[in-house]
Amino acid sequence: RPRVLSGIQPTSGSFHLGNYLGAVRQWVDLQKDNDAFYMVVDLHAITVPQDPKELRENTRISAAQLLGAGLDPDHCTLFVQSHVPEHAQLAWVMNCLTGFGEASRMTQFKDKSGRYGAESTTVGLFTYPILQIADILLYQADAVPVGEDQRQHVEITRDIAERFNTRYRPTFTVPKPYILKETAKIQDLQDPAVKMSKSASSAKGLVNLLDDPKASAKKFKSAVTDTGTVVSYDEEEKAGVSNLLRIHSALSGQSIDQLVAHFEGRMYGALKTELAELFTEWVTPFQERTRTYLDDPAELDRVLAIGAEKAREVASQTLETVYDRIGFLPAA
Ligand code: TYM
Numbered sequence: 001r002p003r004v005l006s007g008i009q010p011t012s013g014s015f016h017l018g019n020y021l022g023a024v025r026q027w028v029d030l031q032k033d034n035d036a037f038y039m040v041v042d043l044h045a046i047t048v049p050q051d052p053k054e055l056r057e058n059t060r061i062s063a064a065q066l067l068g069a070g071l072d073p074d075h076c077t078l079f080v081q082s083h084v085p086e087h088a089q090l091a092w093v094m095n096c097l098t099g100f101g102e103a104s105r106m107t108q109f110k111d112k113s114g115r116y117g118a119e120s121t122t123v124g125l126f127t128y129p130i131l132q133i134a135d136i137l138l139y140q141a142d143a144v145p146v147g148e149d150q151r152q153h154v155e156i157t158r159d160i161a162e163r164f165n166t167r168y169r170p171t172f173t174v175p176k177p178y179i180l181k182e183t184a185k186i187q188d189l190q191d192p193a194v195k196m197s198k199s200a201s202s203a204k205g206l207v208n209l210l211d212d213p214k215a216s217a218k219k220f221k222s223a224v225t226d227t228g229t230v231v232s233y234d235e236e237e238k239a240g241v242s243n244l245l246r247i248h249s250a251l252s253g254q255s256i257d258q259l260v261a262h263f264e265g266r267m268y269g270a271l272k273t274e275l276a277e278l279f280t281e282w283v284t285p286f287q288e289r290t291r292t293y294l295d296d297p298a299e300l301d302r303v304l305a306i307g308a309e310k311a312r313e314v315a316s317q318t319l320e321t322v323y324d325r326i327g328f329l330p331a332a
Pocket of ligand 1: 005006018021082137138144183184187195196197237
């Protein structure tokens with residue numbers, strides 16, 4: 001069975017709609033026919049300042065949301081990154097294979113470091129993509145389900161895997177990004193020119209999965225569209241409407257063409273109201289399932305402990321092979 005791997009940051013407690021539609025939904029689908037590894041990436045989270053108590057709490061909330069979204073511990077390996085020390089160990093090796101210039105070209109770093117300023121930007125933020133390389137290669141992943149903003153990180157992972165394979169000998173599977181076109185980039189509801197994001201979106205532009213569904217329904221209803229009236233798909237001229245159509249399509253399972261026909265002769269308000277209802281129908285049971293895991297921390301810990309053990313079995317084997325190929329003296 002093909003191997004898939006992906007990760008999500010626990011930074012903010014609640015996931016947002018972009019996280020779900022861009023990534024987590026695919027994780028749920030892929031667990032059926034793949035050997036799937038999914039993790040909450042707490043090591044990545046500390047590349048920017050974190051309050052210890054909140055980080056611990058948000059890590060739990062993140063794992064609970066992944067289960068609430070439909071990850072099934074019997075069909076995938078769900079774990080917390082820091083529970084598997086091999087991630088940090090392989091990351092060091094990857095640091096020593098990656099060029100400084102190569103790492104400097106990562107756009108996520110450029111965006112984020114711009115936001116924090118040179119003095120409070122950590123070296124960890126700079127090497128963030130290199131830890132991600134280690135995450136992916138440790139599990140010999142064939143595919144990495146992510147949103148469009150992570151494509152560059154999967155591409156550099158491919159380059160480094162090939163470099164290692166050439167310099168030593170074939171060791172790593174060269175992974176492919178798994179990015180679904182329609183949901184690869186969910187846009188901010190207030191500014192459809194930019195992606196929905198925890199750090200950059202305004203409160204009204206960001207749909208948090210754990211917020212009161214009524215508040216989220218309001219955000220859909222007041223989403224920015226354009227001065228036209230006809231519901232049609234045009235990413236350039238009608239970025240707002242097109243974003244709403246893509247979200248509707250993902251939640252309802254109807255194609256964009258079907259939706260455009262469905263809304264013929266009706267105005268934007270009809271699309272927004274229907275979308276608010278669809279979202280509420282999905283998010284309400286999601287929140288209930290998430291809550292059952294949050295109310296049973298012992299069960300959540302048990303799931304994560306089993307996940308960490310399964311992950312370590314794979315990760316430790318890869319690391320052992322890598323250490324051997326590099327020429328490290330085995331510990332007696
Ligand atoms: P993170 O935590 O920022 O986001 C988690 C996933 O959500 C996707 N995403 C979006 N998709 C569509 N539209 C949006 N507006 C949107 N916003 C976020 C992201 O693309 C991502 O797939 N570096 C990763 C975490 C990571 C990882 C890994 C991923 C660490 N190690 C190994 C894959 C494999 C990140 O910051 O995701």
